[in-house]
Amino acid sequence: MGGAPQKRNRIKNSVGQSAFDAANACLMFVFMLATLYPMLYVIFASLSNSSELMAHTGVLLRPAGFSLAAYQNVSRNKMIPSGFRNSIFIVVVGTALNLALTTVGAYFLSRRDQALVKPVTLFILFTMFFSGGMIPNYLNIDSLGLADSLWAVIFPGAINTFYLIIMRTSFMGIPSSLEESAKLDGANHFVILARIFLPLSKAVLAVMVLYYGVDHWNAWFNAMLYIRNRDLYPLQLTLREILISNDMTQMVNMAADAERISETIKHAVIVVVTLPILCLYPFLQKYFVKGVMIGAIKG
Amino acid sequence: MKRLQQLALALLAASVFLGGCGGAATSSTTAASTTAAAATPATSASAAPEPSQPDASAESSEAEPSSQAAGEPAAAAEDAAAGGEIAYPLENGPSLTYWVQLNANVSAGHKSLNETRFAEALIKQTGVQVEFIHPAQGQETEQFNLMIASGKMPDIVENNWAQGYSGGAENAIANGLIVALNGYLDSCAPDFKKYLDEYPVVNKMAKTDQGKYYGMMLLVLDGQITTSYGPIIRADWLEELNLEAPETIDEWTAVLTAFKERKNASAPLALPSSDTFANMFYAGAFIGAYEIGPQTYCHDGKVLYGPYQPQFKDFLVQMNSWYRDGLLDPSFTTNTDSERNANILNGNSGATLGWGSATLDSLNRAFADTDPDARLIGINYPVLNKGETAMLGQKRFPVDMPTCAAVNAKSEHIEDAIKFLNYGYTYAGHMLNNFGIEGESYNMIDGYPTVVSEILEPAEGSVGQAWSNFARAAYGSAYRQDPDYFAQYLGKPVVQDAISHWTQTRNLDHALPPITVDVEAGKTYNKIAADLDTYVFEWAVKAITGDVSIDEFDTVFIPTLEGIGVKEALEIQQQAYDRYLAR
């Protein structure tokens, strides 16, 4: 992304283009503000005094009456540490499985010379647009004996067909001459995939890690369906529980008078659950950008 | 690559193996469906309703002497202590699994009920190694249905079996899910049975139309703990403006207008957030003044649907005029409870509907930080003419349906599970469920179970959270809720005073009891009811905001209700109600 424009810009640089560059830079700045503020709002709210926050309306430019009470309250929640453990396990193991299966599948689908490719492509694509639905899926996982384990969350998402297609498209862009010379040297498919395709696809692999990883981190619905043991709850399910049990609509349905979780705690949990992956991201992005760059130079 | 190959093998092996038993597994769940029905008839004679009892027997629960609040727990519980028909801890008590919603008070400091001191004491006292299993909070109905769909149930399942399962408990028993208790009452649940014998209304609600007892529920037998919801208003504004607390709709109009004009309130009446029309005017507040309910209700033995009644139009006209005049919160359909609370704390709103503790008390506490002069109080449900008693109001039934613990018909320990549940109705179980562990969470002082100050003034968290470590009083389960718990838990004078207003209703004559629609009619009924709920909510809100003309009430609204099938739905409900009355 970065290298190419600079090379070009050195050659030609008219007034109109400078104006465009300035406008573009400003536009991106406004875009950043619009993206960041809502998140800042949550952080401010989490650091606010509960009563003052309840009475506050409109823009928050700093916490409404500083208080760490919400975070103290969250630290007492026993679901958070085990949630972290489970979510990290799901992200690491799940993504590893995703990469293994997706790479293999994409490699096969990118072969143009095999007779089976077309039927298999249809076989796979079909599942993207036609599915059994929630209840049949649930009964299936249950009959496979996966229910109530983290595998129930990992296996059904072992391949995202959408990402598989992206990877296939990328593999198709690799010159077939490289592959043919390898074949002449007697290399089998595994060798070709490992020695030729993967090194040339670092950019796409980096994107895949990011896509799959974030999907795993944010997923909660399957965990809600399949996991009953509270020790196995991922973080997002705990977050959702806290947000929902704060909602009075639910309480009216339960027809009972109960203590509510305060607004500040709600925001504090959001921060605790979301911040780790946001903090991790700049580090990930370094490798990610590097991966994309390597891909760009080689490609 | 080696790992890849291993994975491939594993996946393949799994697919062959599991594909093979997928077919077999489906047939394994049927066997029990026929056996449960055979187990029941033995005691059906004793289950027949006593003819001498009048239908308004619900009143008898009120008559129970609650004045002895300072004294002993329920008489029935005491008998049990003396009689001691079942010896606890049970000998050779088995391990049992117990599915139950996880209350937010517990989850604030514990992963599950298993981690509480309560569970520890319960296991010790009953001799049963109980393991609690919880659905995800906020997804309870979904997870209950999924559990049923999977055919794998724990030994005990606490849920609203009368209404939360299609066809009700009758059908759950017929489908072999849960066990009918009739044959076990004398041998395994004598303490629970005492309540059935002593309180006709409990007896009536705790069984199906065909007289099958299906579970043990929270019993709420004392008047002052049945109600905790109603209209809330700014007392300091009323005083400042020299106004009386409004009783009639017209007085409400005057008060809200004064709030708007003289206190600059931009949304004088704020409503709680709601996902249905019935929740918007929960418990029939305001709409009850027109002698109709927000959904189905009963009148002289007939089931009626509020929006299908002509008075519904009058109600909408009134609400529309409040909306037009800016007396009703202009964002009443979208506001969350936190926005509603913000409106009140900012002085944008001066009145709302809410709970004694969660709304009234918690807002008053917030006011202490932001506006010390402000003070909210609870007042009577509004009526149309001065001196009337409100038709509807929030009131729990003496038998609390959502907390009905039923025993899995396929459990290997049916008898022990029933004995285990019976424990909640013994004296010792009563004390454990309400107050916790003597010497730790409460002390008997002059015969009064006095909860320790560490719980009533906890160092961190709320009273409910501290209490929930030791007892299940702050929510509910299979036991009788003790008024002494309530007096200590929600004992603030302002809440008590509010409750004394909110209980002044004719609720028991008009609230529809927990009736059960039979299976076949149930499917039709559910579809119609869902469509009705959606349409009524949508049309009523539009009529209030003026997006549709109320003149269309007779030409469009009523015909659409009929098109959806309101008459058929009422017919189905009427049959279920008749069966209930005949129990």
Next chain:
Amino acid sequence: MLLPVLAFYLLFCYKPMYGALIAFFDFTPGIPLFDNKFIGARNFLDFFANRTFSRVMRNTLTISLATIACGFPAPIALALLLNELRSRRYSRVVQTVSYMPHFISLVVICGMIRDFTGSHGVIVQALASLGLMEPVAMLSKSRMFLPIYVISDIWQGVGYGSIIYLAALTGIDQEQYEAATIDGAGRWKQLLHVTLPGIAPTVMTMLLLRLGRVMNVGFEKIILLYNAQTYEVADVISSYVYRVGLQQFDYSYSTAVGLFNSAINLIVLVLANAASKKTTGSGLW
């Protein structure tokens, strides 16, 4: 080597499709499929006859097409603008920031939307002070639902969606740019003749895949945002399936509605693929 992949599809995608046969039975959970009463297409006919049918169909299409029309080009535009930024570091900072909303779960996002567009929300207060609207919650106006849905969708997804296009941009051969520069092409011309054709295959693939899910409007966001005043424009097939299936427990009926939804997706996809092959010569298969 393909076997684990095929095993996955058979086990976790095709086996549940077989399970979807419950749509044709009067299914009671816990009772084996074929012991239930066969009711044929009754569930489907019930759905077509229901008064909500035309409404959920219309809303699903409106919301989906609006999301595609506005939401699909947005990440492409962002990727191109980022690509044109002169400072590499600045570009990287903007990217990092733009991905962030994707990491936040939908429940939180919807809570924030309601906060901000509520009567006391930042957006409403700002517009009201400019005299552009009354200070009432935006979601209480049915005409505001679609814009709020689409804009928040873009807000959350634009940065993340641009990753794939940025990766595609890096794949364009630099020699082509150099050749274009030598030919005297300015940046605009380079964009038209080198950049856009370079990412066209990726764009086409993404568009086809998106069109194939035209009937899939996620229920979660809808349910978290709609209310009585916006049902008319907000209720979609998936929110209906969710209500009927998990809240009213009518598994067969809800599965039938889901199947109908899938069938439409498939038809749209086949048509779109054929159109794509005819016009651009390439398709998904």
